Structure formats: structure tokens, C-alpha cells
Amino acid sequence: MELVIKNASKTYKDVHAVKDVNVVLKPGIHALLGANGSGKTTLMKMICGILKGEGELYFDEVSAFDNYEAYALHIGYMPQHFGYYPQYTVKEFLEYMSIVKNLSEEYSHQRINELVNQLNLKDKLNTKMKALSGGMLKRVGIIQALLSEPEILILDEPTAGLDPKERIIFRNLIASLSENTIVLLSTHIVSDIESIADDILIMKEGEIIMQGAYEDLLQIIENKVWEVSLDKKSAHRLMKETRVVKSHYVDGSIYMRIVSDKKPHENAKTVAPDLDDLYLYYFAEEVAL
Amino acid sequence: MKIDEKALYQTKKICHHELDEMIFKYNKSHIQIFLRFIKKEFYHESLFALVGLIVVFMLSLLAKNVSVFCVGGYFFILGAVAIYEHLKNEIYHMNDLMKMAYLNEGKTFLFRTITMSLYQIIAFVVLCLFLSLDQFELISCIFYALLPIYVSQIISFHMMSYIKNSLQTFIVYILSYFLIIYIFHFYEINTFVTLRQSIIAGISVIVLFVIDMIFVYKQRKGNHYGISY
Secondary structure (H helix, E strand, O other), rough: OOOOEEEEEEEEEOOEEEEEEEEEEEOEEEEEEOOOOOOOOHHHHHHHOOOOEEEEEEOOOEEEOHHHHHHHHOOOEOOOOOOOOOOHHHHHHHHHHHHHHHHHHHHHHHHHHHHHHHOHHHOOOEEEEHOOOOOHHHHHHHHHHOOOOEEEEEEEEEOOOHHHHHHHHHHHHHHHOOOEEEEEEEEEEHHHHHHHEEEEEEEEEEEEEEEHHHHHHHHHHOOEEEEEEEEEHHHHHHHHHEEEEEEEEEEOEEEEEEOOOOOOOOOOOEOOHHHHHHHHHHHHHHHHH | OOOOOHHHHHHHHHHHHHHHHHHHEOOHHHHHHHHHHHHHHHHHHHHHHHHHHHHHHHHHHHHHHHHHHHHHHHHHHHHHHHHHHHHHHOOOHHHHHHHOOOOHHHHHHHHHHHHHHHHHHHHHHHHHHHHOOOOHHHHHHHHHOOOOOOOHHHHHOOOOOHHHHHHHHHHHHHHHHHHHHHHHHHHHHOOOOHHHHHHHHHHHHHHHHHHHHHHHHHHHHHHHHHHOO
């Protein structure tokens, strides 16, 4: 089972939202990491077939362009801004989605029960969609994406707006799916990726600039992450010259974590990198904004 | 060539299992999807249909002309339904989800048109009871109002894979409708057909339409998975 994306490009007037993306995705969790406007949502919508662009898209041997109906059957999608009919109850909405997805009555009844139990929404089945909190709406969004047991699951910013408990539920659910499903999720929250992603794709200005496992990607910034404690004056000078991941006061001096190709200060010591460091290394401009 | 009978049997068993799962998962005919959809949307459908029925009935009664106002009213309500379907998804940001769904916006509208056409039979019977139509008027009504609508429905159904939104459905529907009307008009069909023949033609098209709903779907399933059942 594999999803093949070949030379995918999408241009809006003169802006290249997605530029020549070539990726092969196999079952597992693939995290798409990038700043706002880097093309994550556009790429996801292209994979879903919602946006037309250039290039080729195959799931196994089914082409998204030649046989979209067959291709789309394999996809579950949760958009970043999840739309819903506010007058429907959760149950009515999920039933409606199962109808438009062409699922049989018996199957969808069974599947909805299974998923609402798994995502702790059983007591909200008769609540109107408009009365749900942001986190609950996200859960309904995930359920509708999973209704048909899709082989490809596309989740655009699924954890945004979720509280820590909901985030844990979500992570466990996604992890349980990864064996037989190609999960592609985009997020800004790097801690979500660290714990569950098998593969990380870093996107910048419409291009996939890097792809690999968490540990492999961190090797790129090995010996480029530093920690140092300095007095206030020296610390402020260093903050202007380098990319500071985090800083805080400790016993009158300022502790700083810095990403830099060169040793930023004579007292600085290298430390083990994490995904926040990698993100800053590649997206320093966006973070500065 | 040596064939491992046991492995062959095992493969067959797995294939059947896969097929059973698929049959359980998806609807087996368009009638099933249609009935589920209409059951869910019954309130909205009935509202539109009731308004449509009243409009068509009042206009026909006042003008004493069934065919023209049946058709006019029918397309007026149909246009309103198409706009409703489109705006509903636009306002509630459901476009992305609906574009990917098997029943995309165009198909949900097409399903609504089926309900509308079913309600039209009721309207037709009610009108026949209230208005004393002569034989010629009845034949015109069947050939200009009832029959073309079901033929358009069949044509739209066959164009289903190409239909993405309600506007496309509406265009296909209305174009096929006027093409049929043009053919009937060109051959002046109502001048040489008897009432009995008209009724038989009307019923035959409706039966054909129901058969088509099952047949088209089965063909599509075969295309999707390389299997037929």
C-alpha cells in the first residue's frame, strides 16, 4: 500500500503554493511540518483531490486524475476549518456523512458507535453541533474522517484547539491506526510529532526540503544546539546575533538555548537537539516575524 | 504446471471474505443510498415539495393549463433547490468535505430532483382529479411534463460521474429536458398518440428509471474494484 505524489505543483497567479513535490508515503504516521503559508494545506487538498494542480497522484495503482471516485474512497480528510451543519445533532451529522460517503446503514451504525466510544463522545450524540466546544468539534471531525476506515487519513492541524487530555486521546487513536493506514498530519505543535510520527516532512515555500525519521532529522543539527547561562547584558547581545530557542532567568543570570552553526559563546556547551531546535534552524525568519 | 489446490482455495476464501466486507460496508444499489438520503432529508424535501405543489397547483388551476405551469413551476422549484444545495455547503464550509464524498453536491442535488419528480406524479394525479382535463390535454401533460422529466433524470443519472456541483446537474437536466421537448414537438407526438399509449409510455419510463438506478450502480461498482456482484 503506497501513496505516490509525483511532481505535484500548484500556482496561484504568480505564487508557487506547492512546488514540484515528489513523495511516496507508506503506512505509518507522516507529519507535515512547516510555517504558515508554507503550502501544507494546499498540498493536503491536492492529495484529497479538492484542489487541482499539476503532477500525478496514485494510491496503489489508482490514479486520482483518471479515476477520482475510486481514489477518493480510500481517503478520510479532516480540514483545518472543519465545516458542519449547525442544526444537526452529532448523531445526525455523522449519519449524514455516512450517507454521502455511500456507507450502508448497518455498517455506519456500527462504525459510529465504535468511534464515539473510542473518542468519548457517546454522551454528546444528541447534542446539536452548534453547542459543541472546539475540542469536541475536532473529535467529530476526526470521526467523520474515519467513518469509512480509510487507508489514507489526511488531518490538517488536528490538534489545534485541543486541551492536553484531548491531545492524548487523539495521539493514542492515531498511533493505533498507523499500522494499516497512511496518516498524513500537519501541525505547528512539534511535541505532537515527536511522540508519534514515523516520518517527518518539512515544508518550506511550497517545497519539501527534508524528509526522514525523527532521529535522522535531528542528526542534521547535531552539535548545532547550545546552552549557555550569561549575565543580562551579554545575553541580550547574544539574543540579537543568534537564533534563541528558549531563554529564562535562573539565579540572576539568563539561561539560553541557541541554535547556531558556530559556537555562539565561549561558555556555550552543546546539547542533544530536539524538533523545536530543528524547526527554528529552518524557519528562523518565520519565527522572528 | 503444478497448481497448489490448497493455496488456490485459500486465496479464493480470502477474496470472498474481502468481497463480503465490501458488500457489507457500501450500499448495494442506488435505491438504498437514495432512500437513506431522503429519509435523512425528509423534512427539507417535504418543505420544498409542498411549496412546489401549492405553486404548481394554484397556477394550473388559475390558468387552466396544466403542462405549462407544471413545467414552469417545477423548474422554478428545482432552481431554488439547486441554489439551496449550493449555498448550504458554501455557508457552512462543507464544500471541501462534500467535494470528496461519493454523493457530492451535484449528486445530492440529483437525488433531490428524483424526490421532486416523485412528488410531481402526486401533483399530476391531484391536478387530474381537480381539473377536468380532456384527452388531448392529458396526453400533452404526460408527454410535455411527466415523461421528459424522467428521461432527463435517466440521462442525468448516466452523467453522474462527471457531475461535481448542483449547477452542472441543473444544466444537464434542463438541456436534456428541452432536447426531449424539441423532439416531441418536432414530430408532433401528441397528435397521433392515444391516451392509453401515453400512460403506458409514462409507466414504462418510470419502471426503466427504477431499473436504471440499480443497473448503473452495479456497473460502477465493477469499475471501482474490478469485481461485480
